[in-house]
Amino acid sequence: MSEPQPYRAGFVALAGRTNVGKSTLVNQIVGQKVAIVTPKPQTTRRRILGVRTDADAQLILIDMPGLHEAHNALNRRMLETARRCIAEAEIVVPVIEAAESLDKADRRVLTEVSELNRPVVVAINKIDLVSRSRLLPLAEQVHEVLPRAEIVPISALTGENIEELLRVIKPLLPESGPLMSVDEYTDQTERMLAEEIVREKLFLAMRQEIPYSTAVKIEDFSDDPERKLTRISAVIIVERDSHKGMVIGAGGRMLKEIGTQARLELEQILGRRVFLELHVKVEKRWTSDPRKLKELGL
Ligand SMILES: Nc1nc2c(ncn2[C@@H]2O[C@H](COP(=O)(O)OP(=O)(O)O)[C@@H](O)[C@H]2O)c(=O)[nH]1
Ligand SMILES: [Mg+2]
Numbered sequence: 001m002s003e004p005q006p007y008r009a010g011f012v013a014l015a016g017r018t019n020v021g022k023s024t025l026v027n028q029i030v031g032q033k034v035a036i037v038t039p040k041p042q043t044t045r046r047r048i049l050g051v052r053t054d055a056d057a058q059l060i061l062i063d064m065p066g067l068h069e070a071h072n073a074l075n076r077r078m079l080e081t082a083r084r085c086i087a088e089a090e091i092v093v094p095v096i097e098a099a100e101s102l103d104k105a106d107r108r109v110l111t112e113v114s115e116l117n118r119p120v121v122v123a124i125n126k127i128d129l130v131s132r133s134r135l136l137p138l139a140e141q142v143h144e145v146l147p148r149a150e151i152v153p154i155s156a157l158t159g160e161n162i163e164e165l166l167r168v169i170k171p172l173l174p175e176s177g178p179l180m181s182v183d184e185y186t187d188q189t190e191r192m193l194a195e196e197i198v199r200e201k202l203f204l205a206m207r208q209e210i211p212y213s214t215a216v217k218i219e220d221f222s223d224d225p226e227r228k229l230t231r232i233s234a235v236i237i238v239e240r241d242s243h244k245g246m247v248i249g250a251g252g253r254m255l256k257e258i259g260t261q262a263r264l265e266l267e268q269i270l271g272r273r274v275f276l277e278l279h280v281k282v283e284k285r286w287t288s289d290p291r292k293l294k295e296l297g298l
Contacts, residue, residue, distance in 0.1 A: 008173035009058040013089030014123075015082070015113060017105040018042050018066030020095045021125040025156035026050040026063040029166070033269065034186040034193075035063045036200035040211055042066060043203060045078055045298055047085050049187040051180050057170045058178040062089055067109050074212075074287040077298050091172050092116060093165075094146075095123045098130045098153065102141040110145040119172040120149040123165060128155040190230075191221045194266055198234050198278065201261040202247070205254060210246060213239040213287050215296050229273035232266070236280045237296075239287065244280050255280065 014022040023035035023044050030050040036043060042065065050061040064085040065078035086092055094113045096106040113120055122142050124135060132153065139151050150168050154161045180187075188196075195216050203211040220233040236255075238244050248255045255278055263276040286292040 005056060006175040007057065007177055008170060009060070009176040009179045010090040010173040011060045011062055011088060012091045012093055012169060012173075013062040013064065013086050014093050014095055015064070015086050016066060016095035016109055017103075018068050020066070020097050020106075021156040022066070022095050023048075023063050025095060025123065025125065025154070025162075026061045028156050028159055028162055029059065029061060030185050032185050034188065036196045036203075038200060038203040038211075040203050042068065042075075042078065042212060043200070045074075045081075047081055049180075051185050052166075053178060053180075053182045054166075054170075057173055058180065058182075059166070059169065059173070060179060067112065068105075072287050073290050073293055074298065077290075077293055086113070086116070089118070090174060091119045091121065091169060093121050093123055093169070095125050095156075096138075096142070098124050098126045098135055099138060100134060101137060102145075107141075107145065110142060114146050120146055121165070121168050121172070122146060122149050122151045123156075124151060124153045125156050127153045127160065128158050190270060191218050193269065194218055194221060194232050194262075195234065197265050197269070198236070198258070198262045198276075201258045201265075202236060204261075205258050206247065210238075210243055213243065214247070215286065215298075217296060227273075229275055230266075230270060231275045231277075233277045234279075236278060237283050237286060238280060239283065239285060241282055244282050247280050 016022055018041040023037045026035050027033050029052050034050040035048050044065050048063040052059045062085045064082045067082055070076040070079045092113050094109050142151055152165045154165050195218050199216045215237040218234050222231050259276055259278045263274050266274045
């Protein structure tokens with residue numbers, strides 16, 4: 001009979017440029033929505049933990065902002081956050097996009113990761129969009145930068161090959177009992193989740209560059225047990241008066257739609273009725289103001 005395998009647990013950082021599907025992958029592995037996802041770059045601003053507890057191992061996944069070039073204080077903070085996340089992880093999983101060849105930004109990420117003295121597993125994501133046979137040249141290019149890393153093609157969206165990714169990662173984790181309570185799946189409070197969900201609906205609703213200069217702050221989050229509902233009041237912060245008008249929309253329709261979408265999802269996540277109130281406030285140049293960023297927890 002074989003020896004029982006020791007339990008393993010540790011921190012796994014998902015690193016990569018923006019929009020490759022890191023947050024989608026965290027949600028897929030955890031089996032719950034812990035991180036918001038949009039087609040827009042730079043959706044994730046903070047470090048978010050997602051926990052997956054299995055019978056043989058516990059993975060604490062670190063979702064983080066993308067590795068990108070920084071042009072303002074917000075971007076610099078996001079980049080610092082990403083680098084700190086990579087530094088604190090036991091295993092680094094660079095996520096890159098399935099394509100014919102390695103994109104410049106992806107190559108930069110792999111090179112940065114290759115300089116760490118840490119086990120690395122490369123996830124080639126979005127394989128639902130390409131045929132597998134065409135991934136060979138890409139895998140070879142990855143192998144040139146990271147000769148010792150295992151490479152696993154996956155689809156974070158459909159879940160394809162995620163079990164294989166976990167099978168490769170688990171033996172690399174240190175021997176340890178679970179680090180987080182087994183019924184926990186994120187380190188975020190309900191208040192933080194509410195903030196993120198409102199921001200997701202805002203990002204999805206707005207076109208062009210406006211999302212990057214908006215933020216959401218929860219001003220009140222209180223349970224009303226008698227009426228079995230949670231009252232949430234949030235402010236959407238924008239940089240310019242013109243942006244305020246666009247977020248509110250003609251006759252207030254845009255803001256109402258964002259509020260409805262956010263409320264419906266929050267009711268589903270929290271499992272109770274939600275009364276959500278949104279308003280919009282202009283804070284000139286908040287994305288360049290370190291003090292404002294700190295106030296917003298960024
Ligand atoms: N087709 C496809 N799209 C994906 C996949 N994973 C993520 N996406 C999409 O890529 C976009 C960015 O995803 P997100 O998780 O926010 O990327 P992040 O910036 O790396 O966290 C979203 O529109 C996702 O729906 C995948 O495996 N296949
Ligand atoms: Mg993300």
